[in-house]
Amino acid sequence: MQKFAPVPRAPWSDAVRRLEESVAVAVKGKPEAVRLALTAFLARGHVLIEDVPGVGKTTLAQAVARSVGCTFQRIQFTSDLLPSDVLGVSVWNPKDAVFEFKRGPIFANVILADEINRTTPKTQSCLLEAMSDGQVTIEDITHHLAPPFIVIATQNPVEHYGTYPLPESQMDRFLLRITIGYPGDAVERQILQDRKSQAPIETVTQVASASDVLAMQAAVDDVTVDPSIDDYIIQVVRETRESPLLELGVSTRGALGLHHAAKARAFLDGRAFVLPDDAKDLAVATFAHRVVVSRAHDTVGGMREEADRIIREILERIPIPS
Amino acid sequence: MGTALTALTSPSLTRWERFRRYMRPPRRLRFTREGWYFFFISLGVGLAAINTGNNLLYLILGMTLSLIIVSGILSEVTLRRLEVRRAPPDSIHAKRPFLMGISLANSKRRYPSYSIEVEDLLGDRPLEKKCYFLKVPSGRVQQTSYRYEFPRRGRYALTGFRVSTKFPFALFRKSRVVEAPADVVVFPELVDIRSLLTMVHPSMGETSRTRVGRGEDFYSLREFHPGDDSREIHWKATAKVGHLLIREREEEAARQVAICLFSGDVGEETPAYINERERLVSIAASLVCHFIALGNAVSLVTLEGAIPPAHGRDQALRILRACAVLKFEREPKPFLLPKGARVDRIGVVHRRAAHLLPAKKTFTQIIEVGEA
Amino acid sequence: MRFALLHKLSSYAMVSSAFLALYFSGEVAPHFSVLFAVAVPLSWFWEPPRVDPRRYNVVWNILTIIVLLYLLAEVLLAGAGSGDPLSLGIHFLTFIEINKLFNRRLSRDYLQIYVVSFLMLVAAAALNTDLSFAVFFLLYVIFATWTLILFHLKREMEDNYLLKHRPEQGVSERIQVDRILNSRRIVGGSFLVGTSVISLIVFLLSSAIFLLFPRLGFGLFVSKTRGGITVAGFSERVQLGQFGTIRDNTQVVMRVEIPSLQGLRPLNFRWRGIALDRYDKGVWSKTRSRPKPAAQSGDFLFFGRQRPNIDAPEITRMTVFLEPLSTEAVFFAGDLRAIEFPGRLAEVMIGKRRLVKRDDHGDVTMSRHGSESAHYNAYVSLREPPANALRAAPGDVSTEFGLYLQFSTELSHKIPKLAHELTAGLSNNYDKAVAIQKWLHANFRYTTEMKRETQLDPVEEFLFVRKEGHCEYFASAMTLLLRAAGIPARTVNGFLGGEWNDFGKYYTIRQQDAHSWVEVFFNVPRAPGPDVRGAETHSWITFDPTPPSRGAPRIIGWTGRIEEWIDSLRLRWYKWVVEFDLSKQVGFFRDVGNFFRGLFSGSTRTKDGRIVPASPTPRIVVVSLLLAAVIIWFVFRGRRGVPHPVRKQVDGPRVVEKRRVTKVYNDMVARLERHGVKKRNCHTAREFLGFVHLHATVLWPKVRDVSTVYEELRFGERPAAPGEIERMVAIVKSI
Structure with a gap:
């Protein structure tokens, strides 16, 4: 068997591998979810986790934050949460007789926005604006959010009681939607039996710094994308727009999102170029929450499985660029 | 998925019947207009050939006959091993067009199927909405949908599909019936009830779709008392005034709404009365949807029985399903009204039966329909 | 190829085939043919959006009326009898087709085009029996x-694809049908292959139905063919000098199958057409005699009183296929005992009674409608009485043969003198005739040049002045000399010889084989045997004074071979398709049964019912065909569509490299497909790699x-x- 020249490894591949392993320590048995979260992180996007309670959403976000030594804040969204609770509030300082702006929890690198569908649209919108703009404006003063900045929002798909699910236009702002799901039996057994005194999250150590993350994000921008892969993405997007089963297809933002996500995925794999596999594997996670399945009577609740299925079927139909 | 349809299992066939079905599957053949012309031309050529003995005419006769034979074989191949499935929407309402997805799967290994027409069968009669597939390659699935509108609420039995093709020469149309029984529950027509609601109530009459919660729009300021929620301090106002002021909240309206539909038959079966009756059901259903969308817990009370209150989409579907199959009774049974102080009762009743409604004063609103 | 374009191309091809089938019947007037050939390509471009056909509706209506009137006038003015409604029909059809092709808009227009083309084909079936119809x-x-x-797919698309559902709006919008019609996705290579296979199956089925459909009708309609080939020399008056001079006319006159004499080369049969008895001033003519109709026995027609025994050993059967000739003569070689018109007997006997006649000169004729081809089995005896018997024949003749001693008074006395010189010392007619023949052979030269130097009678000039000439002169001279010597003789015009066609196993006789010779009367029974009785005690013996040099034989190059092969196809077409009848059908079934029996049991049944071992050739053929079919099936299974090529980019060196790499990868995929x-x-x-790992683990390292x-x-x-x-x-190749 002939040997080929060794694949020139991207300089970051070791660091990336360490990062992945570090996060995976805390979230056992879910390597794909870890990879997706890191993909979004490196692509400067935000993540929406739609999952049942207790599968490790918080742990994942915390693990990511700890691994890169970034600040972590958890915002528990309730129905009476105010925008000021998120962004911050001006507090009267009687000593200096001025209003001081006390920063809200959003001024962190990794934000876990828990149960985002429980809060009023007004509060939702302030978070979403911060996500898209990278800054918040309170009382005419603009405060920038320091990069790296990622919001990991969670939604409970089952509950409808007293919820304000995110409308589709806002869903578009999330780069990826992931589900973690229950661990497999073997892993679950191991989790139960493995309980040391410390929770696994405590064992996560920092393996990279925030500036490393910024550098990695810049390196992601340099990953080459062959034009045929872009054509492939556009073709998939076109199919979603023309499909009779979807009322709303994927927007240009979504196509761009897949482009970036594919680059980040390639980078995560230690490659300097994007393969069609990257785009194909990420397509469902990137697109499924942006499309609207046809309904006659628009009622509450999205049929996620339906969207997944439709997008998978579209992927089956479209030939891979050769 | 698909709460609008429930599938029935088909009866199992004996082996003999299955064998017979495979060997000679039930097909229907109908000549098209061109087919009849072609047939008569062939007949003419045949008669001319036999009569004159001109062998070249026999050649032409051979060509026409073989075209017919090949047509038969190819249309048979086209129709074999096709599977049809429905992809219905979540909910179907009367008088509202919906898209029923139809997916056609060609499970042959080698040959594509061309030019297939699929018609849904409602009780063995076609729905007159044709889905056309130009080409379904082998081993593939294609989807399309047809738009349909049910005129009335109720339960409809879809029996199957008629799959037909005119391939290859459009001389005749060969069709076959695929059994795919399913029940369709058609919910009542939704009407605009906002104009009917008269009471201005914090939970009623909300024109926006947002839920009620702790909004910031309506409030008043009052002095801070120890024990109040310190998050409610309005700092700006406090700075202006000099002492702590707190925002007053509106009371959370966690009220229940009970829709009481008086389903007693009070008239003759004239078209006018039937329309009014249906409008009653429609109004009731629309009210239910409206209040559930607002976040209230809604219950339905009819003469047939009551559905206990609950929130959310599932409850809406439950009530709508009940409304879909609701039958009006001639024998009035007692109307069991829900009790409770925080229950808003809305009565929906035919004008002629209005007097039969008990405890009218307990109703927040009574909506009357129809001629007296 | 784009769908709409393919449909248009196919329609035009269909119309052209139908028209060409009609054209080669020769019945389409030249100006109409030219019109069609010019108008049809023009109509290809005459369609929206370039031109709107609707604007010219009035023009076309007027043209139609004009053409109809013109054709009607033609028919009426041609006079009753020669005007033919079928001719009007086909010309009108041609015009209508042109009209329709210019007004193509809707599906309905195309349908009418197809129907008219079908009618043209039916008309061609009635008019064109040549091989060109088959093609x-x-x-x-x-x-x-x-x-x-x-057409079906196109129409379905137009009917069904006009709607696209939009769930929000209540209205369904029309999508561009043109976009689909112009797409290349609907008809790919596999579709074309599939439809070609289907059309092949249709053709095979047509042939099968043609063979199987029982021929039950009487077949009273006589197939009309092109205008007959003009052959000179077979009318009742033949001017000397015009017959037999055309040495380069290779037009086929007839084809003869002689099963018992396969491939005998060269063939020296003389095909007798007409006998001429009277010579006067350079013109041979035939004295009228009442022809007698043939008698019938079973399928056979014969002349004379008793039915001949066709199974006698001296009877040779010849199957003659005459091209449509301008003469009614029935050609045969030797002495005709019986004649059979297979399959056409009803037509010959019932429709018009006794169309076949023989006159006292021995000429057999068959009345035909206009000029048409004929096909018959002639049962002849080629035996001539031995020379001794001829020598022994009595020299006196009854007066009924006085015709054949006619000697014009205007002829010079030198001829009888010469005759006496040549036959001096010979006692019997036979020797005298032989002497004259020899003398002419030796002393005269054969040439086709026609020079007239004197005002003498042509035969005189030939005998005494020129001493050279062609076969007519030789024959005339000998006849006259014999008559001067008191021996009854007559000239016969016909054809000599024939070319063996190895493909079809028959002899081809052409115009250039036209020949004249002499028949001499001997008062001797023609053939020994019990069936010679009554008036058939006389014999006309053939003599041919013409020297044998007859011009250079035709050079058979490879083009010649191809022409031979096409000619044999023509005969086969005629035999097996145009003349296919009930007896042939029965024979065909019997042959098929034999074939299968030979295949399976190794023996066949011959015509007389004997069982003999079958030749192994059919078995070999069938087995090899099956093998070939299996191989083809495997090849087709292995091939799959090639994935889409890389899109066109600016061709940098990297792009070229990328394409190359892609090609290598695709080659590997194709190879793997062949492995299943x-x-x-x-x-x-990568997904494919995983697949390979599961299903073809052996190959996985290389693929990876x-x-x-x-x-x-x-x-x-x-x-x-x-x-x-x-x-x-290298790795890919090693897979």
Whole structure:
């Protein structure tokens, strides 16, 4: 068997591998979810986790934050949460007789926005604006959010009681939607039996710094994308727009999102170029929450499985660029 | 998925019947207009050939006959091993067009199927909405949908599909019936009830779709008392005034709404009365949807029985399903009204039966329909 | 190919085939043919959006009326009898087809075009029995199948694809049908292959139905063919000097199958056409005699009182296929005992009674409608009485043969003198005739040049002045000399010889074989045997004074061979299709039964019912055919569509490299397919790798190596290391 020249490894591949392993320590048995979260992180996007309670959403976000030594804040969204609770509030300082702006929890690198569908649209919108703009404006003063900045929002798909699910236009702002799901039996057994005194999250150590993350994000921008892969993405997007089963297809933002996500995925794999596999594997996670399945009577609740299925079927139909 | 349809299992066939079905599957053949012309031309050529003995005419006769034979074989191949499935929407309402997805799967290994027409069968009669597939390659699935509108609420039995093709020469149309029984529950027509609601109530009459919660729009300021929620301090106002002021909240309206539909038959079966009756059901259903969308817990009370209150989409579907199959009774049974102080009762009743409604004063609103 | 274009092309091909089938019948007037040939290509471009046909409706209506009136006038003015409604019909059809082709707009227009083309084909069937019909019929079947399928799909698309549902709005919008019609996705290569297979099946089925459909009718309609070939020399008056001079006319006059004399070369049969008895001033003519109709026995027609025994050993059967000639003569060689018109007997006997006649000169004729081809079995005896018997024949003749001693008074006395000189010392007529023949052979030269130097009678000039001439002169001279010597003789015009066609196993006789010879009367029974009785005690013996040099034989090059082969096809077409009848059908079934019996049991049954071992050839043929079919099936299974090529980009060196790498990868995929591992279009390289790992683990390492390099070079920026691609190719080849 002939040997080929060794694949020139991207300089970051070791660091990336360490990062992945570090996060995976805390979230056992879910390597794909870890990879997706890191993909979004490196692509400067935000993540929406739609999952049942207790599968490790918080742990994942915390693990990511700890691994890169970034600040972590958890915002528990309730129905009476105010925008000021998120962004911050001006507090009267009687000593200096001025209003001081006390920063809200959003001024962190990794934000876990828990149960985002429980809060009023007004509060939702302030978070979403911060996500898209990278800054918040309170009382005419603009405060920038320091990069790296990622919001990991969670939604409970089952509950409808007293919820304000995110409308589709806002869903578009999330780069990826992931589900973690229950661990497999073997892993679950191991989790139960493995309980040391410390929770696994405590064992996560920092393996990279925030500036490393910024550098990695810049390196992601340099990953080459062959034009045929872009054509492939556009073709998939076109199919979603023309499909009779979807009322709303994927927007240009979504196509761009897949482009970036594919680059980040390639980078995560230690490659300097994007393969069609990257785009194909990420397509469902990137697109499924942006499309609207046809309904006659628009009622509450999205049929996620339906969207997944439709997008998978579209992927089956479209030939891979050769 | 698909709460609008429930599938029935088909009866199992004996082996003999299955064998017979495979060997000679039930097909229907109908000549098209061109087919009849072609047939008569062939007949003419045949008669001319036999009569004159001109062998070249026999050649032409051979060509026409073989075209017919090949047509038969190819249309048979086209129709074999096709599977049809429905992809219905979540909910179907009367008088509202919906898209029923139809997916056609060609499970042959080698040959594509061309030019297939699929018609849904409602009780063995076609729905007159044709889905056309130009080409379904082998081993593939294609989807399309047809738009349909049910005129009335109720339960409809879809029996199957008629799959037909005119391939290859459009001389005749060969069709076959695929059994795919399913029940369709058609919910009542939704009407605009906002104009009917008269009471201005914090939970009623909300024109926006947002839920009620702790909004910031309506409030008043009052002095801070120890024990109040310190998050409610309005700092700006406090700075202006000099002492702590707190925002007053509106009371959370966690009220229940009970829709009481008086389903007693009070008239003759004239078209006018039937329309009014249906409008009653429609109004009731629309009210239910409206209040559930607002976040209230809604219950339905009819003469047939009551559905206990609950929130959310599932409850809406439950009530709508009940409304879909609701039958009006001639024998009035007692109307069991829900009790409770925080229950808003809305009565929906035919004008002629209005007097039969008990405890009218307990109703927040009574909506009357129809001629007296 | 784009769908709409393919449909249009196919329709035009179908129409052209039908027209060509009609054209080659020769019945279409030249100006109409030219009109069609010019108008049809023009109509290809005459369609929206370039031109709107609707604007010219009035023009076309007027033209139609004009043409109709013109054709009607033609028919009426041609006079009763020669005006033919069928001719009017086909010309009108041609015009209507042109009209319709210019007014193509809707599906309905196309349908009418197809119906008219079908009618043209039916008309061609009635008018054209030549091999050309076979060719264009086959083409028509193929194109008609294609066209009908495409037309059906096109119409379905137009009917059904106009709607696209939009759930929000209540209205369904029309989508551009043109976009689909112009798409290349609907009809790919596999579709064309499929429809070609279908059309082939249709053609085979047509042939099968043709063979199987029982021929029960009387077949009273006589097939009309092209105008007959003009053959000179067979009318009742023949001017000397015009017959037998055309040495280069290779037009086929007749084809003869003689099963008992396969391939005998050269063939020296003389095909007798007409006998001429009277010579006067350079013109041979025939004295009228009442022809007697033939008698019938079973399928056979014969002359005389008793039915001849056709199974007698001296009887040779010849099957003659006459081209349509301008003469009614029935040609045969030797002494005709019986004649049979297979399959046409009813027509010959019942429709018009006793069309076959023989007159006292021994000429057999068959009345025909106009000029048409004829096909008959002639049962002849080629035996001539031995020379001794002829010598022994009594020299006196009854007066009924005085005709044949006619000697014009205007002829010079030198002829009888010469005759006496030549026959001096000979006692019997036979020797005298032989002497004259020899003398002419030796002393005269054969030439086809026609020079007239004197005002003498042509035969005199030939005998005494020129001493050279062609066969007519030789024959005339001998006849006159014999008559001067008191021996009854007559000139016979016909054809000599024939060319063996190895493909069809028959002899071809052409115009250039036209010949004249002499028949001499001997008062001797023609053939020994019990069936010679009554008046048939006389014999006319053939003598041929013409020297044998008859010009250079035709050179058979490879073009000649092809022409021979086509000619044999023509005969086969005529025999097996145009003249296919009940007896042939029965024979065919018997042969098929024999064939299968030979295949399976190794023996066949011959015509007389004996069982003999069958030749192994059919078995070999069938087995090899099956093998070939299996091989073809395997080849087709292995081939699958090639994935889409890389899109066109600005051709930098990297792009070229990428394409090359892609090609190598695709080659590998194709190879793997042949091993049964199929890559779906939507599989990425890695997914496919996983698939290979599951299903063809043996090949996985190689596939992995190639895939890795492919991925890097195709999607990455790294240029290929030297020799890398070559190594890839090597690995792929080793799979």
